[in-house]
Amino acid sequence: MKTSITNMKVLLLGLLCVSAMCSSDYDEDDQGQEATGKVVDARGHRPLNRGERQPVMQPAPPPLSGTSYRARPTVLPSRSGQQKEKEVQPDEGGCTHASEEMGVLCPNGCELKANLLKQERNVKTTVAQLKSDVLMLSQSSNQIHTYVQGLSNALRERQRVADDNTNVVGEYTSDLEQQHAYIKQSVDTTVPSSVRILRGVLDNLRNKIQKLETAIISQKQKCEKPCTVSCKIPVVSGKECEDIFRKGGDTSEMYLVQPDSFFQPYKVYCDMTTLNGGWTLIQNRQDGSVDFGRRWDDYRSGFGNIALDNGKGFCNSPGEYWLGNERISQLTKMGPTELLIEMKDWRGNTVSAQYLQFTVQNEASNYIMAVANYKGTAGNSLLEGAPQLYGENRTMTIHNGMMFSTYDRDNDRWAPGDQGKQCSREDGGGWWYNRCHSSNPNGRYYWGGEYTKTMAKHGTDDGIVWMNWKGSWYSLKEVSMKIRPYFSG
Secondary structure (H helix, E strand, O other), rough: HHHHHEEEEEEEEHHHHHHHHHHHHHHHHHHHHHHHHHOOOOOOOOOOOOOOOOOOOOOOOOOOOOOOOOOOOOOOHHHHOOOOOOOOOOOOOOOOOHHHHHHOOOOOOOHHHHHHHHHHHHHHHHHHHHHHHHHHHHHHHHHHHHHHHHHHHHHHHHHHHHHHHHHHHHHHHHHHHHHHHHHHHHHHHHHHHHHHHHHHHHHHHHHHHHHOOOOOOOHHHHHHHOOOOEEEEEOOEEEOOHHHHOOOOOEEEEEEEEEOOOOEEEEEEEOOOHHOOEEEEEEEOOOOOOOOOOOHHHHOOEEHHHOEOOOOOOOOOOEEOOHHHHHHHHHHOOOOOOEEEEEEEEEEEEEEEEEEEEOOOOHHOOOOEEEEEEEEOOOOHHHOOOOOOOOOHHOOOOOOOOOEEEEEEEEOOOOOOOOOOOHHHHOOOOOOOOOOEEEEEEEEEEOOOOOOOOOOOOOOOOEEEHHHHOOOEEOOOEEEEEEEEEEOO
């Protein structure tokens, strides 16, 4: 029994010594630290890498409760305070006792040396094998590192080449986009603009050719028969009809007037009976015998028949005509002038619109017209526009302050410059159009009064219209425009 206990003590002591040797003599980490002279900073925490989020701490489970042992037994006090005497063993102080009371277990020197040598041989073999393996791993890791470094360099070079290619492609793409934008702009803007300019030149040439053809035909007609005067012209004349009236010319017929001594006199029809007379007739429509769909030059110089012969050699009945914008402008700029517009429908009903102020500017301003101080029964079309319309649509039909327009000289406010949107072309005559009209005294002549879109050339209200009286689709039978110097009383 004692021998078995002694052997157990020797075995335990040998294991402790081997453990101590392994933890001190053959600790590779300790040898690495002593070789490099570095001290490991053993921190309890691990700092976070950049961009790494701190893990969320989970709550700790509660500790176990209760007990697995019963309460310790109460130690009875020694009787009469006597201490137990230590029992002296026979071989106390030796190294063969397993009991603590019998002393410390100590192997003898031979056993300790044998165990140490045995453990040393085993450990050295293992350490040598580990060193060989570590060396091989180190060489392999160096090779892998070299290979990875080469791959990284190749990757960087390929990335550089790819970036250079991307830059080159971007430059070519930018150049192509600029070229495409330039070509598109040229096709969309320059070419159509050039085409429009050429088209405008062709239109001007065509108009000039038509004017020349018309002039030639007119000259041929004039030269076919000798010039004769069909009507006797009264001897009395003046600057305008009011001047003639004050000089004694009191009959309504054709007279010669000369507003300015630097210009040749010309024929006009004077109304000497309406509202005390003295009216110069500047426009007259009564039977559709004259076409009012004329060019700018015709409206500038005037056209039509001033008066008709009654069969007795006197021209005391007015014809259809337009006096001419130059003459109208000259007469209205001589002084304050009033305008009287008289109208008749196909049932014989008559109305009038009188403006106590009326002026037409010169050709440089495209004959801008201005009126004021309306009175009458026809409705204030020139100043207020069409009563059937409201707001902005109504203001588009006001004629006051507008420039004169013809189908070959577009001065209206409906899409200026657009040849396809011209009030004069669609509404049949020359007039002070806005966008477009509430009155159209120079429009197409329709017999019977009422007409429809299907009858109109462009499907628009192109008749002799005064919307404030008869609306858009009723063409008047007669309309006349007369002016005289304004005077009070």
